[in-house]
Amino acid sequence: MTEEGPAGLDLRSLSGYLGTPVSATLIPGGRSNLTYHVVAAGEDLVLRRPPLGHVLATAHDMGREFRVISALASTPVPVPETIRFCPDETVIGAPFYLMRRVDGAVFRSxxxxxxxxxxxxxxxxxxxxxxxxxxxxxxxxxxxxxxxxxxxxxxxxxxxxxxxxxxxxxxxxxxxxxxxxxxxxxxxxxxxxxxxxxxxxxxxxxxxxxxxxxxxxxxxxxxxxxxxxxxxxxxxxxxxxxxxxxxxxxxxxxxxxxxxxxxxxxxxxxxxxxxxxxxxxxxxxxxxxxxxxxxxxxxxxxxxxxxxxxxxxxxxxxxxxxxxxxxxxxxxxxxxxxxxxx
Known part of the structure; x- marks a missing residue:
């Protein structure tokens, strides 16, 4: 991680937006949207943003992703708890949203x-x-x-x-x-x-x-x-x-x-x-x-x-x-x- 943060995430700007110092690491394995583990005020969060460059239209819409996860919270479908959606690209260079980190494993291998x-x-x-x-x-x-x-x-x-x-x-x-x-x-x-x-x-x-x-x-x-x-x-x-x-x-x-x-x-x-x-x-x-x-x-x-x-x-x-x-x-x-x- 650089002083500014992992690639695609400006920690100084994100800290200012959230009003608290944050640390972050890139979560490996994703091949499309970028996913980060963020610690803010002692809370474990996950941040999602579109990939760097060459973004296919409608394929990386953070607002839609945030909306559907939020809507499914009351259903039997297990989803993370959503925290905040930020459409302002000036914060980290792209729209993003935050959700609470869910404990468990992702099986890829x-x-x-x-x-x-x-x-x-x-x-x-x-x-x-x-x-x-x-x-x-x-x-x-x-x-x-x-x-x-x-x-x-x-x-x-x-x-x-x-x-x-x-x-x-x-x-x-x-x-x-x-x-x-x-x-x-x-x-x-x-x-x-x-x-x-x-x-x-x-x-x-x-x-x-x-x-x-x-x-x-x-x-x-x-x-x-x-x-x-x-x-x-x-x-x-x-x-x-x-x-x-x-x-x-x-x-x-x-x-x-x-x-x-x-x-x-x-x-x-x-x-x-x-x-x-x-x-x-x-x-x-x-x-x-x-x-x-x-x-x-x-x-x-x-x-x-x-x-x-x-x-x-x-x-x-x-x-x-x-x-x-x-x-x-x-x-x-x-x-x-x-x-x-x-």
């Missing part, structure tokens, strides 16, 4: 999940799905989120949105990603029902859990939350779980996490979907298109992260490995769409 054993890994995976089902059953109007998004036409907008993000993140030719985008746009399915609160990046390593895996303490990283088709959360989760966390990972294995999915000894994705259906009472049907969308979305996000790395705008290590993610994700997405089109 198989060295963390291996000691759990098969039974506790299964129980943790099922608890993860129970929590997602609980999120999707929250009625947006009842928690003040009725205007948080526009469910009508959500899937078509997702394809257009991530296509636009791709165009803003290009640093090299990606013909197969373009092919996946076009085929997604031509095969958009009907939604299964009214819109739900969608997390947008739901996965095991976005949860704070008890160190022994016995309980979920908080769901983190709500930067892409909105109202839309809940099956997109399932499709993206399966992309992390069975594609990046399974045999299909190829060169992308371990880039995001090597502690999730069948490769790390957890149940297969089909078992997770069965648990979700049992918890939520909803028959989700085939998820091939939604998995393909998840592959496309992750490929675009990886390219954006890699692009920031080429510009020297990342904080931390390992970002060069994101260059390896687009190809296997795109291949799996095209294969998933083959069953939809066939």
């Amino acid at each position: 198989h060295t963390q999940t291996d000691p759990l054993g098969a039974e506790r890994r299964r129980d943790l995976a099922f608890a993860m799905m129970d929590t997602l089902a609980a999120l999707h059953t929250v009625k947006p109007d009842e928690v003040g989120l009725g205007d948080f998004g526009h469910p009508d036409g959500f899937l078509a907008r997702q394809v257009r949105r991530w296509s636009g993000q791709l165009d803003k993140s290009r640093s090299r030719p990606l013909p197969d990603v373009d092919a996946l985008r076009d085929r997604l746009a031509a095969t958009i399915p009907e939604p299964i029902g009214p819109g739900a609160i969608v997390h947008g990046d739901y996965r095991l390593d976005n949860l704070i859990v008890a160190p022994d895996g016995s309980a979920i303490h908080a769901v983190l990283d709500w930067e892409m939350a909105t109202l839309g088709d809940p099956l997109t959360d399932l499709g993206l989760l399966l992309t992390y779980w069975d594609v990046l966390g399974g045999a299909a990972a190829a060169g992308a294995a371990g880039v995001v996490s090597d502690g999730i999915g069948p490769r790390a000894g957890f149940p297969i994705g089909a078992d997770l979907i069965d648990r979700y259906v049992a918890a939520g009472g909803v028959d989700v049907g085939p998820l091939d298109w939604h998995v393909a969308l998840g592959c496309f979305k992750l490929a675009v996000i990886a390219e954006g992260i890699y692009y920031r790395f080429t510009l020297g705008q990342t904080v931390g290590e390992g970002f060069e490995r994101f260059a390896d993610m687009a190809a296997p994700l795109t291949a799996h997405g095209l294969a998933a769409l083959a069953s939809v089109e066939g």
Whole structure:
């Protein structure tokens, strides 16, 4: 940490804003928004801010993230307690918010999940799905989120949105990603029902859990939350779980996490979907298109992260490995769409 603070955080200015001296350290592991452990007046807090430079429009909206976490405080979905949102970019150079630190572990590595054993890994995976089902059953109007998004036409907008993000993140030719985008746009399915609160990046390593895996303490990283088709959360989760966390990972294995999915000894994705259906009472049907969308979305996000790395705008290590993610994700997405089109 420099005298001014860790990269992306001006401690002098933050101390003045809060009216008390603060110390801070960067919390490693995040590849998009930056997260810091902040100690202010003896309190353990967490600060979230957008990444440095090349910020994709709407993908790093601190106000939306703060709003949805605050709204979910009264629901069965475990979230941190929010403290303050600061839209003033002059304080630390970007909007940010503060929340109370939640005790627990974030499982990203198989060295963390291996000691759990098969039974506790299964129980943790099922608890993860129970929590997602609980999120999707929250009625947006009842928690003040009725205007948080526009469910009508959500899937078509997702394809257009991530296509636009791709165009803003290009640093090299990606013909197969373009092919996946076009085929997604031509095969958009009907939604299964009214819109739900969608997390947008739901996965095991976005949860704070008890160190022994016995309980979920908080769901983190709500930067892409909105109202839309809940099956997109399932499709993206399966992309992390069975594609990046399974045999299909190829060169992308371990880039995001090597502690999730069948490769790390957890149940297969089909078992997770069965648990979700049992918890939520909803028959989700085939998820091939939604998995393909998840592959496309992750490929675009990886390219954006890699692009920031080429510009020297990342904080931390390992970002060069994101260059390896687009190809296997795109291949799996095209294969998933083959069953939809066939």
